[in-house]
Amino acid sequence: MNEARDVPLRRLRLRRPTDSLTDRLWLLRRRWRTLLRLSLATSGSFFVATEVLHHQQAFFAPIAAVLVLIAGAGLRGRTLFELVLGVAIGVLVGELLVIGIGRGPVQMALIVVLTVVASTLLGLKGLAMTQAASSSVLLAAVLPVAGAGNPAVTRFLDALLGGVAGLAAILLIPRNPVRDIDREVQRILNQLADILSSIAQALRTVDPELADVQLATARQMQPQVEVMTSTAASATEIARMSPVRWRQRDHVRSYVATVRDLDNAVRDTRVLARKSSTLLRRGEPVPAGLEQAISALAKAFRIFADDLSERDDFDEARDALVEAARLATTALTARMTINNATIAAQVRSLAADLLYASGSTRAEIDEKLDFG
Template sequence: MSGERPALRLPQLPPRLTVRQRFAAVGRRWRQLLRLAAATSAAYAISTHLLGHEQAFFAPVAAVIVLLAGVGLRHRLLVELVLGVAVGVLVGELLILATGRGAWQLALIVVLTFSAAVFMGLKGVSLTQAANSGVLLAAVVPAVGADNPAMTRFVDSLVGGACGLAMVLLLPRNATRDIDKEVRPLLEHLEGILEQVARALRAGDAAQADAALERARGLQSQVNSASATAAAATEVAHMSPVRWYQRTEVARYAQVLVDIDNAIRDARVLARRVSSMLRMGETGGDELCEAVECLARGVQIFEAGLSDPAAYARAQDELVESVRLAVGALTDQMTLNRAAVVAQVRSLAADVLFASGMSRDELDVRLNF
């Protein structure tokens, strides 16, 4: 019926995990669990036994915040944390001295503390901690004979943040391995997309090219995840003495990821151009099909040698050959769509060649057909 409404599409729920998979997921977090245990206990022990603070709850809380912070934030998170706590305890303590403790006083403290933090230009976690500090000061009555709560909260936040940061430095993840596990699947997907585009050209099947386009578009979430991992790996490699030896390798992988991201974007345009060409009734021809197949082989060889830059020469030869074949296909039949496909083959090959370490000058020489 023309007036019938389309059925509602419910969001897909994540697949259910078996008990074994859940235990495995916990097991993979062993390093994080160890960090949390060591940092929180150390922070509490230092604040309670070494510094003599009563109710030193904020020290382990600060350690947890630093440990579970978003990637790329820890190098500045400790400063933000202390700034936020400082604002919270300052505003909160002044208001408590003036108004006392109670429900309406707590509401007033939270509003004014947050407003003061915004006025000072604080953002992110520092805003959260400013409000949290005000709440804790208003809600938790200091023990009899305890030191000034404003100063103890401030010091506890510093102790907890330092303990959390120390655990990140002393028990870091393997930065190179983490980023390698993200980049390789992207290259495998890119190879598969190019193979699918080549099959579409061979068969003259625009629908298959459209499927390759959708597959390429679906990689964006993986690219974003890989970028986040690269940021975390770079942070670890620069901050942790245990991983300093990985800095050069992590920087290389991070640059590879940038170039592969560009290559995936070019693959989307390539698939769209091939689909347009086939819908217009144009054929790819053997040489253009071979060019895309050669491009896929170059990506596959590059992925296989990802951890060994000395093996990139074979991949570079395949990628250069793909451009030579594509440019040669223009001599058979020059159309706007065909020229666009050839241009995308060259652009994508250039991205992977850049990922292999080829300079722009060398690229211009080798792709000058």
Template sequence: MTSIVQISVGAALAWVIAHDLVGHQQPFFAPVAAILVIFAGTGGRRRITVELFIGVSVGVLIGESLISVIGRGWWQLGVIVALAGTAATFLGLRGLARNQAATSASLLAAIVPVMPGNPAVARFVDAVIGGLVGLAMALLIPGNPVRRVNRGMQPVLTTLGQALRRIELALRLEDAGPAWTALQQVRGLQPAIESLTTTVSNADEIARYSPLRWRQRGHVERYVVAVRDVDNAIRDTRVLARRVHTMLRRGEHSFTGMPEAVRLLREAVEVFADDIAEKDAYDEARRQLIEAARMATKALPEAATINDAAVVAQVRSIASDLLYATGWTVAQVDRALATGR
């Protein structure tokens, strides 16, 4: 609902400014630019806005320059769009900005301007107005950044917990099947974690720059700190699942204590998910993570195979990743895992 309000108010306001205040008769770039900037809500709006301005200026410059020489028509439009897209690519523009360069050029070639003066300047000013209005809407009518990032984080942590539960089951039953299922689960998390990363970036921007959301900066910062380390925990869980699957598939046996260590990891993930959502202390999650690492190390048999050692190492790595996600430093994690306290 927030985005609908943002684009409707932003598009109307951009038109009013460009048409009524600046005096442009066809300010279609103003509402278009405002909508594009608002919908570019996956992080880095300032960068996207700058690139959008560059894309518009490239399209306008090439479009108007060629129109003055070759005129308007179907084949001229094709030539203009091709050159604008090529120039944008050469300048390193991508995605939205490159599309906008081609769109700007095509609109200039297809629409006969009715405003007096230089249409290239007018179009560029419209795009600047729209981009600034879009930024203003993102800051003045922001969505809830904490709700947004938590909505992305919780499914990721839930799936991670489910995968650890299956790895625990595989170790208890000495059945490679659940470990293979867990491996597929965590492999499928990569698109979600990439989307979460950009969502966290956008939420951090809103919390830092929107006065209405300043009080949420500390809570959002928790997600900023956590997302990279949660990603690392997912990658290490993928390795753990693969190692457990290989170990059991080859007929090697699980050893006493490892299912319990993985269980503690899973329970810590569940506690961590609640703590980050409610802004609680991470004391219980940290205790369980340290105990999981200690238990895994203690469980390693004297006549350990390569897979045994790898499983223990991955449990310790996942525990470390999640301890980092709680905000602990490298020194704190090393000290905790070395002493077991």
């Protein structure tokens, strides 16, 4: 088990550094959407605030746009709207308080506290509340110019304008939701296929340590599942809200439909790995054909990944999954143990997980996996 515990540390040591100039250039190239959004949202909101609304101190417009685009990166739609509202509310409440009580160290403390109180009563929390407090601090520290009109109104409008500009930039220059969710789903599917292939090798070579390593790897996959789930939710919102991505809604929907079943597949793989390790450590004989069934299942996972990415009809993947389940069932002999029976059952469960993900109904799966 020490080897299993050392796996994450070895991977960490082998990971390539990300602070080289090449890595930074690669990261910069990936951020082209963020750079374009920032330039358009800040300049656009500042232009409208100064040239259309004739505000003399319109710094809150570009600041609010930057806050929404940077602090709101990757946030869900509702949270983004709350962030826009939080910035604007922080400006309005803070400026009204400044008008009433003036500026100074004591007033600054009171303004921040009362802004947080007002934000809480309005239902804002987390990042939205943080930005509300930050906005109130900024305006309390900056004196408005004489003759610039009512600062509470102008600064509130500027903040709201900048926030809306940032939100519009996100919707009009969105990320590719299909590519985002495909990356996470493919990562899960390929890692599961690798784990299954290694478990099959462990059974073939009677190597309990290799099975232990795969069990440790499977146990470490839950954060990836959570990232995949979050990405699926964000991709769904982008495809629904952004006119630029409306045509991708069906493709995104097909990915999202697999997420829950892939979560189940990760859990089933952990059980399979644990039982394989137990079987090998107890010296139980490996039924002939069981490792072939797991190898076939790993191949089926890779076929499913290709079918999902290419929007195929899953016929080849379904056939491969059924074949893996058949091999597992026929591998069981009269000398069954709880471990080899559980392994075979988990192969069937994993096949069912992906059959569900491919759109098969419960009745269809029961019929396909009935080898009696």
